[in-house]
Amino acid sequence: MKQLFRGFVVSLSALILTFCSTSPDATTSLVVRIRWASDPDNLDPLVVSNSSASEVANLTYCSLLKASEADNDFVPWLAEAMPIVQWADDSLLLVSYRLRPEATWDNGSPVLARDVAFTLKVMNCPGLPTEMDQAMFGFIRDIRLDPTDARRFTLVCVGQSPDHVRSSGDFSILPEYVLDPEGQLRSIALPALRQTSRPVPAVVVAFARRYQALELNKHPERLPGCGPYRISDWQKGRYLTLARKTRWWADTLSSPPPVLQAFPDQLTYQIIPDAATATLALRRGEIDLYSLMPAAEFVRLQQSAADQQRLRFSATDSYEFLAASFDVRKSILRDALTRRALSQLFDVAALVQATQQGAAVPSVGLISPRVKAYYHDSLPLLRFDPTTAVSLLQQAGWQRRGAGPWTRPNAQGQPEQLRLDLSYRTGEPAYETAARQFSAAARAVGVAVNLRPTEQSVLSRQLRAGATDMSIRTFSGNPFSYDFTPLLHSRGIGASNNTGFSLPASDELIDRIATTDDPARKARLLRQFQLLLHQERPFTVLYFLRYRLAAAARLRVPVTGLKPGYEAARIRVEVPQL
Amino acid sequence: MRPQHAKRPFSIRRLLAGGWLLLLAGAAVLAPSETIIPDLAHVSQPPFGVGHWLGTDPQGLDIWQALLQGTRTLALVSVPATLLTLLIGAGLGSAAGFLRNSGWQPTWRSLLTGLLVGLAALAQGPRLTPASGGLLVVTVGSWLLLGRFGFSRRRVALPVDTLVLGLMSLLESVPLLILVLAAAAVQRPSLGGLVLLLSLSCWTTPARLMRAVTLQVSAQPYLEAARAAGIPAARLLAAHIWPNTRHILLVRFPLTVALLIGLETTLSFLGVGLPPEVSSWGQLLATIRLAPTAWWLVAWPGLALVSTILSLHTLGRTK
Structure with missing residues (x-):
């Protein structure tokens, strides 16, 4: 009996000790559950096609520089300091970086300049989905590695814009040791890869085949970055979990800057497309953070x-x-007059009041009115005016008999009707209300509109394929960089320029804006660009959003005006004030 | 002694039910046909306010006007879909009950021609128009080609009953809502498409009833005598079977309308039914997710829906 009692006491003690030893871990482990409206869809670092994918890329990979709203500029991330810039002759820019000596990959090997060179080669590799990268980073023509320092390199860029200096550091650095362990691409120069007229070397073809075989769009965990998190689980359309690396290289820094801080042990992104369901989940405590919450809620x-x-x-x-x-x-939207007519049917003031509780800022174009130096305040704001819309349609050659549809001959001389498909992301009240308001106003003047509420990934595919006439969606940017090449340049068509808009004049303006250093000249060019867009209307800006964020009271969430509205890696538990 | 209310052909309940349905019919006819302009200055306005006596939804749509337009949509979907459902159900059920497994013995030639034409029509799918000559070519071609083979003149007993029962079992093995949802989710249906989808998924119950009652009537001695006298099958069906079986359709009519209204509303509520620009009660109900505290978004369409389905069931039961 005594032995039995002793055994019981020993077991109980062991149990208590076990609980005692595990409880500190349980209390210090910080798991943050965040709502996402849509799935990342594709996590291949070469195809970052939506904000969810971009957020994952920023947590699993590092780029050389990172945009910081607090600093109102880009700040060094993987780079040791901001780059040194030299202007070579009239058209070249030499941007020299040195990588942080502490930076390492998951296998312990250092992040070196040759990884940056390798990344640039991947971004220009024939046979890979590099259209978007080429549109955004096509100005980087070559990379020169420093023979004396494995971490130092110089990027050779065309144009002499300060925007190019910042953009030159804004791509995720990929590990060469995973994708090309034998360093086969080292012998191929970057300019050689960019020459489409020459036959593609067998080594490059083999590399592209190996890269595609990894199926990174479905298995991003096969390509670990040097960011603080790794993807531990991803159920498409349901959730994505990022786990904090137990030993991340920046942990060795005594006082890491904000860009190198990563506090949560786990970030779980719950995909909840419907806004009301997301609110319910937040109130029930099933998620901790809900960004971009509808104003009324x-x-x-x-x-x-x-x-x-x-x-x-x-x-x-x-x-x-x-x-x-x-x-x-x-065909029906080929002329600016029709697009301007349709734009007049949006009642922006009423939409701001109804969907944003008045807390959004209408704008004449894609520059935020907050950026006073560049905002074209002489242009009139969009006014709801169906009468002007009808007049513009008539000027565009559309004719209407009685209460019938608007028609005009198309390029082949056949009559075509003004009938539109309007797509938008389903489950988002602001989009739905804007679509309904537009649809009702358009029908009132005889323009038939078919509303197409669509799931985000399907909508992205439709936009890329040009399968929709009109869409209501958001565009995001930052106040430090004014390179509109991906969005509106002819080089972006087929990649991220989903409107298909390009004019020689707009291409030239975009190029000049991107390569202009002088702030006064830049302001003048940006105003010209806003005026051109105001006349051409490839898209009509309704209003700039205000980010609204609700989080569990225990969390301290750093809020930012840059997408997604918060810094996930820097979320901490609120320490109670004594 | 029979209860007193059974003697009265028009009970209060039936009167109310009939009155409500008449009101709905009137609303469907009088509903405004123009698009409702959202009143963005008064979104989610409670009932009995100025200008919107039943309130507005979170997108500023007037609930009263949306209800009226929804009534018209309901009528345009549920009544044609019910007629088509009963037509398919009655046709297949009667055929199965009357012909059984040996009552129809077509030649191989006509059977195979029919099959080929059916397959061609399926392959052509939505491109099929009455003007297209493809089907005519297939019909004539296969008829002439099959005529060359000796076996094509032989007759074969077509197991109509087994085939119809098998088709019904197949359809009923999948829950109705899941079946309709899956089909609607593939491609958002138009008004006509929704009518077709609902009819093609809901015909099994009337078909079963028609088959059962046709079997019962077919076994009557006077029909045996008529068959023995050599009266053709078509005349037997038209003059002797259908007059004794059609009451089933009359009883099923309101119940089928109720079922289809429920299905259409569910589809619209889930966002896979009619396009957003077509008003429906289900869509109105679904707006509650945008404003969970706006009780009137559930109350009015919910009340209308419950009243309609109850009325139809009342009429269906007391027929």
Whole structure:
């Protein structure tokens, strides 16, 4: 009996000790569950096609520089310091970086200049989906490695814009040791890869085949980056989990800068497309953070005593705008007059009041009114005016008999009807309301509109394929860089220029804006560009959004005006004030 | 002694039910046909306010006007879909009950021609128009080609009953809502498409009933006598079977309408039914997710829906 009792005591003690030893871990482990409206869809680092994918890329990979709203500029991330810039002759820019000596890959090997060179080669590799990278980073023509320092290199860029200096450091660095362990691409120079007229070397073809075989779009975990997190689980359309690396290279820094801080042990992104369901999940405590919350819900929760106790609310102005985008390649939308007529049917003031509780800023174009130096304040704001819309349609050659549809001859001389498909992401009240308001106003003047609420990934595919006439969606940017090449340049068509818009004049302006150093000249060019877009209307900016964010009260969430509105890696548990 | 209310052909309940349905019919006819302009200055406005006596939804749509337009949509979907459902059900059910497994003995030639034409029509799918000559070519071609073979003149007993029962079992093995949802999710249906989808998925119950009652009527001695007298099958069906079986369709009519209204509303509520620009009660109900505290978004369409389905069931039961 005594032995039995002793055994019981020993077991109980062991049990207590076990609980005692595990409890500190349980309390210090920080798991943050964040709502996403849409799945990343594709996590191949070469194809970052939506904001969810971009957020994952920023947590699993590092780039040389990173945009920081607090600093109002880009700041060094993987780079040791901001680059040294030299102007070579009239058209070249030499941007020299040195990588942080602490930076290492997951296998312990250092991140070196040859990894940057390798990344640039991948971004220009024939046979890989590099259209977007080439549109955004095509100005980087070559890389020169420093023979005396394995971490130092110089990027040779065309143009002499300060924007190119910042953009030159804004791509995720990929590990050569994973993708090309034998260093076969080292013998191929970057300019050689860019020459499309020459036959592709067998080594490059073999590399492209190996890269495609990895199926990174489905298995991103096969390509670990040097960021603080790794993808531990991904169920498409349901959730994605990022786990903090137990030994991340920046942990060795005594006082890491904000860009190198990563506090949560686990970030779980729950994909909840419907806004109301997401609010319910937040109130039930099933998620901890809900960004871009609809205004009405945000106000309602703020006024609820119970929610005030359990949630913390933040709001900030953003650089993201809601716009009605036209596919200018469609015959009915080929002329600016029709696009301007249709734009007159958006009642922006009423939409701001109804969907944003008045807390959004209408704009004449894609520059935020907050950026006073570059905003074209002489242009008139969009006014809801169906009469002008009818007049513009008539000027565009459309004719209407009685209450019938608007028609005009197309390029082949056949009559075509003004009938539009309007796509938008389903489950988002602001989009739905704008679409309905436009549809009702358009029908009132005889323009038939078919509303197409669509799931995000399907919508992205439709936009890329040019399968929709009009769409209502958001575009985001930052106040430090004004390179519109991916969005509106002819080089972006087929990649990220989904409107299909390009004119020689707009291409030239985009190039000049990107290569201009002088702020006064840049302001003048940006105003010209806004005027051109105001006349041509490849898309119509409705308003700049205000980011609204609700989070569990225990969390301290750094809020930012840059997408996604928060810094996930820097979320911490609120320490109670004694 | 029979209860007193059974003697009265028009009970209060039936009167109310009939009155409500008449009101709905009137609303469907009088509903405004122009698009409702959202009143963005009064979104989620409670009922009995100025200008919107039943309130507005979170997108500023007037609930009263949306209900009226929804009534018209309901009528345009549920009544044609019910007629088509009963037509398919009655046709297949009667054929199965009357012909059984040996009552129809076509030649191989006509059977195979029919099969080939059916396959061609399926392959042509939505491109099929009455003007297209493809089907005519297939019909004439296969008829002439099959005529060359000796076996084509032989007759074969077609197991109509087994085939129809098998088709019904197949359809009923999948829950109705899942079947309709899956089909609607593939491609958002138009008004006509929704009518077709609902009819093609809901015909099994009337078909089963028609088959059962046709079997019952077919076994009557006077029909045996008529068959023995050599009266053709078509005349037997038209003059002797259908007059004794059609009451089933009359009883099923309101119940089928109720079922289809429920299905259409569910589809619209889930966002896979009619396009957003077509008003429907289900869409109106679904707006509650945008404004969970706006009780009127559930109350009015919910009340209308419950009243309609109850009325139809009342009429269906007391027929």
